[in-house]
Amino acid sequence: MSETPDLECRDISKSFDDFKAVNDVSFSVPQGTFFSILGPSGCGKTTLLRMIAGFQEPSSGDLLIKGKSVLDVPPNKRPVSMVFQHLALFPMMNIGANVGFGLRQRGVNKTDITKQVERVLERVGLGGVAERPVSSLSGGQKQRVAIARCMVLEPDVLLLDEPLGALDLKLREHMKIELKQLQSEFNTTFVYITHDQSEALVMSDQIAVMNQGVFEQVGTAKELYYEPDTAFVAGFVGEANRFTAKVKGSAGGSVEMVTSDGQTLHGLDARRSLSVGDSVDIFVRPEAVRLSRNQADVAAMGNTGQGKVANILFNGANSQLILRDQTTGAELNVALPQTGEFRDLARDDVIHFGWEQQQTRVYLADGEQTDV
Amino acid sequence: MSETPDLECRDISKSFDDFKAVNDVSFSVPQGTFFSILGPSGCGKTTLLRMIAGFQEPSSGDLLIKGKSVLDVPPNKRPVSMVFQHLALFPMMNIGANVGFGLRQRGVNKTDITKQVERVLERVGLGGVAERPVSSLSGGQKQRVAIARCMVLEPDVLLLDEPLGALDLKLREHMKIELKQLQSEFNTTFVYITHDQSEALVMSDQIAVMNQGVFEQVGTAKELYYEPDTAFVAGFVGEANRFTAKVKGSAGGSVEMVTSDGQTLHGLDARRSLSVGDSVDIFVRPEAVRLSRNQADVAAMGNTGQGKVANILFNGANSQLILRDQTTGAELNVALPQTGEFRDLARDDVIHFGWEQQQTRVYLADGEQTDV
Amino acid sequence: DTLRLLTWGGYAPEDVIAKFEAETGHTVEVTKSNNEEMIAKLRATNGGGFDLAQPSQDRIAGPQAEFGIYKPLDMSKIDTSLFIPSMLEATKGNTTVDGEVYAVPHVWGTSGLVVNTAQAGDVKDYTDLCNDSVAGKVSYRLKRPTLIGFAYSMGLDPFAAYGDEAAYKDILDQVEAKLVECKSNVKTYWDGGDELKNLLRSGEVVASMAWDTGGWQLNDDNADITFVAPESGALGWIDTFALPARGRSDDVAYAWINFVMQPEVAAMITSAAGNFTASQGGDANVDDALKAKYQASFPQEAIDNIKWYPSVPAGLEALEGAALDRINAAN
Amino acid sequence: MITGIPQSAGFRWAYKAYVTLFFIYLALPLATVCVFAFNNSVFPSLPWEGFTWAWFFGTEAPYIGVFHERPILRSIVTSGVVAFWVSLLAVFVGTCNAFLFVRHEFRGKGFLYILMLLPLIIPGIILGISILVFSSSVANFLEDATGLWFDGLRPGLILVILGQFSFITTFATLVISARLQKFDPSLEEAALNLGATRWGAVRAVTLPFLFPAMAAAGVVAVLMSFENFNTTLMLVGSDAPLTITMFDRLKLGSTPVLNAVSLLLIVVSALLGLASLLLQKRKD
Amino acid sequence: MSDRSKLTFWLLLAPLLIWLLTLIILPHVGMFLVSLREKVGVREYETGFANYAVFFNEPLYWNTFARTAYMSIAATLLTLLIGFPIAYYIAKLTRGRSKTTLFLMCLIPFWVSELVRTFGWMILLRETGVFSNLLQYVGLASGPVEMLYNDAAIMTGLVYTSMLFMVVPLVTTLDSLDDSLIEAGYDLGASGFAILREIVIPHAMPGIVSGCIVVFMLSLGNYLTPILLGGKDSLWFTGLIYSQFITRFNWELGSAFGFLLLGLSSLIVFVGLKLSRQSLGKTMAQ
Numbered sequence A, B: 001m002s003e004t005p006d007l008e009c010r011d012i013s014k015s016f017d018d019f020k021a022v023n024d025v026s027f028s029v030p031q032g033t034f035f036s037i038l039g040p041s042g043c044g045k046t047t048l049l050r051m052i053a054g055f056q057e058p059s060s061g062d063l064l065i066k067g068k069s070v071l072d073v074p075p076n077k078r079p080v081s082m083v084f085q086h087l088a089l090f091p092m093m094n095i096g097a098n099v100g101f102g103l104r105q106r107g108v109n110k111t112d113i114t115k116q117v118e119r120v121l122e123r124v125g126l127g128g129v130a131e132r133p134v135s136s137l138s139g140g141q142k143q144r145v146a147i148a149r150c151m152v153l154e155p156d157v158l159l160l161d162e163p164l165g166a167l168d169l170k171l172r173e174h175m176k177i178e179l180k181q182l183q184s185e186f187n188t189t190f191v192y193i194t195h196d197q198s199e200a201l202v203m204s205d206q207i208a209v210m211n212q213g214v215f216e217q218v219g220t221a222k223e224l225y226y227e228p229d230t231a232f233v234a235g236f237v238g239e240a241n242r243f244t245a246k247v248k249g250s251a252g253g254s255v256e257m258v259t260s261d262g263q264t265l266h267g268l269d270a271r272r273s274l275s276v277g278d279s280v281d282i283f284v285r286p287e288a289v290r291l292s293r294n295q296a297d298v299a300a301m302g303n304t305g306q307g308k309v310a311n312i313l314f315n316g317a318n319s320q321l322i323l324r325d326q327t328t329g330a331e332l333n334v335a336l337p338q339t340g341e342f343r344d345l346a347r348d349d350v351i352h353f354g355w356e357q358q359q360t361r362v363y364l365a366d367g368e369q370t371d372v
Numbered sequence C: 001d002t003l004r005l006l007t008w009g010g011y012a013p014e015d016v017i018a019k020f021e022a023e024t025g026h027t028v029e030v031t032k033s034n035n036e037e038m039i040a041k042l043r044a045t046n047g048g049g050f051d052l053a054q055p056s057q058d059r060i061a062g063p064q065a066e067f068g069i070y071k072p073l074d075m076s077k078i079d080t081s082l083f084i085p086s087m088l089e090a091t092k093g094n095t096t097v098d099g100e101v102y103a104v105p106h107v108w109g110t111s112g113l114v115v116n117t118a119q120a121g122d123v124k125d126y127t128d129l130c131n132d133s134v135a136g137k138v139s140y141r142l143k144r145p146t147l148i149g150f151a152y153s154m155g156l157d158p159f160a161a162y163g164d165e166a167a168y169k170d171i172l173d174q175v176e177a178k179l180v181e182c183k184s185n186v187k188t189y190w191d192g193g194d195e196l197k198n199l200l201r202s203g204e205v206v207a208s209m210a211w212d213t214g215g216w217q218l219n220d221d222n223a224d225i226t227f228v229a230p231e232s233g234a235l236g237w238i239d240t241f242a243l244p245a246r247g248r249s250d251d252v253a254y255a256w257i258n259f260v261m262q263p264e265v266a267a268m269i270t271s272a273a274g275n276f277t278a279s280q281g282g283d284a285n286v287d288d289a290l291k292a293k294y295q296a297s298f299p300q301e302a303i304d305n306i307k308w309y310p311s312v313p314a315g316l317e318a319l320e321g322a323a324l325d326r327i328n329a330a331n
Numbered sequence D: 001m002i003t004g005i006p007q008s009a010g011f012r013w014a015y016k017a018y019v020t021l022f023f024i025y026l027a028l029p030l031a032t033v034c035v036f037a038f039n040n041s042v043f044p045s046l047p048w049e050g051f052t053w054a055w056f057f058g059t060e061a062p063y064i065g066v067f068h069e070r071p072i073l074r075s076i077v078t079s080g081v082v083a084f085w086v087s088l089l090a091v092f093v094g095t096c097n098a099f100l101f102v103r104h105e106f107r108g109k110g111f112l113y114i115l116m117l118l119p120l121i122i123p124g125i126i127l128g129i130s131i132l133v134f135s136s137s138v139a140n141f142l143e144d145a146t147g148l149w150f151d152g153l154r155p156g157l158i159l160v161i162l163g164q165f166s167f168i169t170t171f172a173t174l175v176i177s178a179r180l181q182k183f184d185p186s187l188e189e190a191a192l193n194l195g196a197t198r199w200g201a202v203r204a205v206t207l208p209f210l211f212p213a214m215a216a217a218g219v220v221a222v223l224m225s226f227e228n229f230n231t232t233l234m235l236v237g238s239d240a241p242l243t244i245t246m247f248d249r250l251k252l253g254s255t256p257v258l259n260a261v262s263l264l265l266i267v268v269s270a271l272l273g274l275a276s277l278l279l280q281k282r283k284d
Numbered sequence E: 001m002s003d004r005s006k007l008t009f010w011l012l013l014a015p016l017l018i019w020l021l022t023l024i025i026l027p028h029v030g031m032f033l034v035s036l037r038e039k040v041g042v043r044e045y046e047t048g049f050a051n052y053a054v055f056f057n058e059p060l061y062w063n064t065f066a067r068t069a070y071m072s073i074a075a076t077l078l079t080l081l082i083g084f085p086i087a088y089y090i091a092k093l094t095r096g097r098s099k100t101t102l103f104l105m106c107l108i109p110f111w112v113s114e115l116v117r118t119f120g121w122m123i124l125l126r127e128t129g130v131f132s133n134l135l136q137y138v139g140l141a142s143g144p145v146e147m148l149y150n151d152a153a154i155m156t157g158l159v160y161t162s163m164l165f166m167v168v169p170l171v172t173t174l175d176s177l178d179d180s181l182i183e184a185g186y187d188l189g190a191s192g193f194a195i196l197r198e199i200v201i202p203h204a205m206p207g208i209v210s211g212c213i214v215v216f217m218l219s220l221g222n223y224l225t226p227i228l229l230g231g232k233d234s235l236w237f238t239g240l241i242y243s244q245f246i247t248r249f250n251w252e253l254g255s256a257f258g259f260l261l262l263g264l265s266s267l268i269v270f271v272g273l274k275l276s277r278q279s280l281g282k283t284m285a286q
């Protein structure tokens, strides 16, 4: 992309006393992108966002919006707007006054404010509520007002700090889709932070996975899910069975490993960076595991075994099986096929399972990253 | 079941002024069952539970525990214990005193109390914490203390009012499994209320789906999921595409319907209770819909069509597609196969879809229930 | 038993109390007050809460008629031989209501001027307090003696007008005008004797209308300060003993009266309060310095010129109060 | 703290300076009072005549120290007695009120609540006067009717206690209600569910939860009682509490013995304040 | 059970009713009745409004009344003006330990009685006092300066003595103002002043009103401060009431004055509540 990105962070860091909350983070967000930052609690997401908004000064690094450094611009002058976690709608003003607040500060005249407020409220599907108090809205509607309040100012970048965190489950599911729709309608650059992977996966064009102040990986949802760069990303994004093992043998890009339970697993060593004796972390997604009553069906797979059903977690389309490996006793989570093929499986049934070598993701255990 | 059930409600009702919060509910819970009551907010779950605990007097009906009516027994004398939504651990007492509270009320002597408290704490995996303050525990541990506090009294029935509601997502997933384990260990009858279908589905032996004060259906998780009795259950338990349509023709147990969009759908009319012209609600689960690039693959199914990909909600194993029917423009949610078969599908791609007649659940629209 | 005594500052010094307690085994609790508050308290308690009170003789008959807060004295329990007969008779006469006697005299003295002669030598009469030379450095009480003192010094005769409300009102109006005009000269209106002494001693005030004792006591510290009998005459008062209507320890009260009227004890009180008592021979034991000061302040013509308060007729106090309020409010 | 709002250094400096000045303003009179408790002079004012302990321990007139001033010592005891009863009554009634207003719904609740708040906006002197006038009329009536004496209805300790109680109870009610409001009623239900009786549940769970607030209300009541002047002034009989005694002294002209008493009061209040603070700490 | 809860209800109601009835309501009714008593002679009374007529016919009384009211209002506004930045500083610009410390430091003056506090001011302000000497020492004054016995001294004392009752409710309400509202304001382009006016003050309104009510009541009902610091200019309505009772033994007029003061205070509080659209119950529960 030769265009200047809407937002660019260059080696940005923030220390609190001795503690580095954000550590040399660099990224850029092209115009119109829905960019998510996904990471566990305390990893530095909010700190990063507040630096972008201007509420916190970076300890080092530079921050550019539309190509211009904004480090010296105070928050009330930056061309970014922020949707706060608890929305921070002004309870002392009605909805219209909330949405018009920013325009009033800019000295826009009253009739224009009324017009623009009504227009943006209509765009978020809330036409005609301007006179009502904020408290009369439902959670999802408040959400939309918070976005409208920012969008009416036509910011270059909209920052969102876990805006769905306070909503209940069903509404959150719904708002995920709605938020993405609003973003593409307004065609504004969104920087969205969350610790909920499903939010990030569903909505984003680009996702940065953050951990302990650094970005572990930046990519599309699929890249993160199917090709995690690091063990952290593999474990944090999506569900996975996790094993720790030692490399036993390595030949022709294929690698053989033995877990602490004594189970032998096979994976690919695409980069040929593993050597015998290395400790590795292994991740296998539950849906990668195939089941069969017939050994032959799975025999050709790189990893096979026989397991006893320890527990069936029936949950409709998302049902899972907990299998206990008959030889090693290790537990394995397996997604039940949505086809309902194994609907009649019962506890203590014995079944064959297997998964392909290339579905086994292997990472060197100590920090050093090896993607197979 | 000839054994007397642990808990039995007979036509129990509760009115607040003119409003019937619980309306002629009858059910019985055999010893050792994990019985869940699942329903949306405000449907009367808490009211029902509080009547069982004795905190609210039924307006009519009877309530039996181990075969004996307990209507006249005050709450502090009923052989039921309750785990409260926010646990209601006593902050002014340490963990041991919390767990021993009920025994103290019974006048058990001190040494016995200490012994029993220690034993029950060990059973919930918290041996040796009796002296610590409640605030030193994590959310999941508090949960277990709350259960221990009840279980030490060996109640006939343990009532749980959305006890996982206050926990965060990851912990809730974990506690679901743990709760079920505790229940089978203690072999106590649990009556569990929740509005989260996945909790109910994963844990329960029996689930009652409640709506507006009445039980819509009582059954196992699978029964509810695969054979919902009513439109409400079909819509509330699990995800579903919903259509409203009119019956066009009915022949040999098979029924043909046309949606308001003009789409023709086929379902089974097992009870042969539908007649031409009836308005119906139709539910199709996203995972029941098959996709194919090849029309021939789905041609044999009762319902087929061709759709354009309107949106891909990538979410790892739970990814969904939103298809727009090319002829009617209707939207259809389709679960993407976990196999990753359609991983390369992109927006605006056109694809064939289809589902079987028997996967189409049809209900008469106006209250009257017809299960096909 | 306990004697709850409602009295003026200085009338029940610690040494006297200690002596009384040692001799009789009773204890004494003292509440310090002034005339108005004594009456107000007794009125609120309907004559309870205290066993012995010491209002001035002119303030007994009126309140008694109005509120019935005292009980008649049983003269047989009082050793009348301890009193100076003329004072005893005068007091009994002024405090008789419906044929019953309500008070016997205790301490007497005068109100006049206390002046720092070095800085305010020209202050000779009440009205001199309004001279420019002492602007901002004078003080007086905002109470009825001030009204009366100023009236005399303005050449009026308020006591003579006691019987004629209209005439009295006319006098009050003139005095009020004078005091309002004089207000800018005033530093602050003093309230208690010690407060005034502090003001004079610190030099914040150089001349004041005040009780004679204050002047004499200050004279010990600073020879320039002394009591001056005003040219228009000092005002003579007698503070008394009266029994509150619902006192509980009458016997102790009588015991106290008979005890403090003994000449030696009376002398102790005189040296504490600075004023002479109605005790027969009580002045014999008083130290000569005080006597000397008394004589210096009161040459014979000044003694003859003392205006003794007659009993206040009911109703006048309301007029006075209103006038005082207006003075207080004026700017 | 709002870290996010950048402000100019000059503004921040001026703001800090203002805050500093404010606290100097708060501290100055008290510090002055304390310092002059040690002035070797009969006036609590300049010039400084040197340091002395006489205003605490002196026995020679006029240098009589607090510890040898019988009337002052007696009035401290009186104040203590009054404060004790006032806080006991206020906390008791305040607790009852809290339960009533937080736990019960009844007709006229809003009206009673406003009535309960009323003492806050009645000037203390009026409160004192009205009680004085009323109790006097009742006493007069009863005495006329029975011929007995009703000294308790005349100015004196009982009326002082009742007078202070009449408005301090409002404070106690507010403090205790605030905490009871935060109480999760399901705790009480949990206790019932575990077999406790209704009163047993209140005793085992609710009262311990309320205790810090009750203690805090008690301390506040003691402090307010100790320093109350306006209401007490109208109701006092022969036993004057400390503030009244000090006021009488001050009117008559003060010696540094008043500073000495004040210093002692400051110390004791500070200790009480700290104690209540520790109680508050424990409750969170 | 419902019988028992009825019993509990009545048992809880009883102390409240006894308290309010015997110590608040009946005494005020009694006082009102006394205020209607006209004295016509020694121990002779008639019923009527003569005492109220006295008030309205004597300019002195209603002047004092008005002066007390406006001085109290001035003291209230001054306290608000001085206290607000302090409360804001404590609530919003400090955290943790220093917040607690500053807050407690606000309470320190109230560990002693108003009398002692006022006494302290007397020592500071009097002609031979600390300030006067200090001014002479640094050469700003050539002779002793009297700072006591004037309205400014009364104001100083009133503001000082009221400060706590303003700062505490303000800190409480400002504390409950979510910081993110202020940040959101900035983020939307507001200046510091706009945020103060549009967000902070509207949010703090209940605290402002409750602080103002209490401070106003305390000033209006004050007795000590005007007496001790005001000296010859101390005129205050409570002083008039006191003197009717204590130096004039005129309970009837005193009661009438008391009622008028009560009426005035209720009226001003009512107007204040109406203007700020607050309710007594809400603001006082702060």
Ligand SMILES: Nc1ncnc2c1ncn2[C@@H]1O[C@H](COP(=O)(O)OP(=O)(O)OP(=O)(O)O)[C@@H](O)[C@H]1O
Binding pocket: A016, A021, A039, A040, A041, A042, A043, A044, A045, A046, A047, A048, A195
């Ligand atoms: N003002 C501060 N002073 C000191 N440490 C801070 C400050 N603000 C944040 N931190 C620390 O920096 C780290 C990152 O905090 P941050 O709020 O950015 O996390 P987060 O990723 O937003 O977490 P969450 O998902 O819980 O909101 C945390 O360890 C936090 O304790």
Ligand SMILES: Nc1ncnc2c1ncn2[C@@H]1O[C@H](COP(=O)(O)OP(=O)(O)OP(=O)(O)O)[C@@H](O)[C@H]1O
Binding pocket: B016, B021, B039, B040, B041, B042, B043, B044, B045, B046, B047, B048, B195
């Ligand atoms: N004491 C009461 N008085 C009046 N109505 C009540 C009372 N308690 C409950 N209700 C009403 O009864 C209905 C059922 O309430 P209930 O608390 O049982 O719902 P619920 O199913 O537990 O909901 P949730 O999942 O939100 O907890 C609601 O509409 C509620 O408003």
Ligand SMILES: NCCCCNCCCN
Binding pocket: C008, C009, C010, C035, C056, C145, C193, C211, C213, C237, C239, C273
């Ligand atoms: N008008 C009567 C004044 C009485 C004064 N008694 C003064 C006592 C001073 N120590």
Ligand SMILES: [Mg+2]
Binding pocket: A045, A046, A047
């Ligand atoms: Mg955060």
Ligand SMILES: [Mg+2]
Binding pocket: B045, B046, B047
């Ligand atoms: Mg509920």
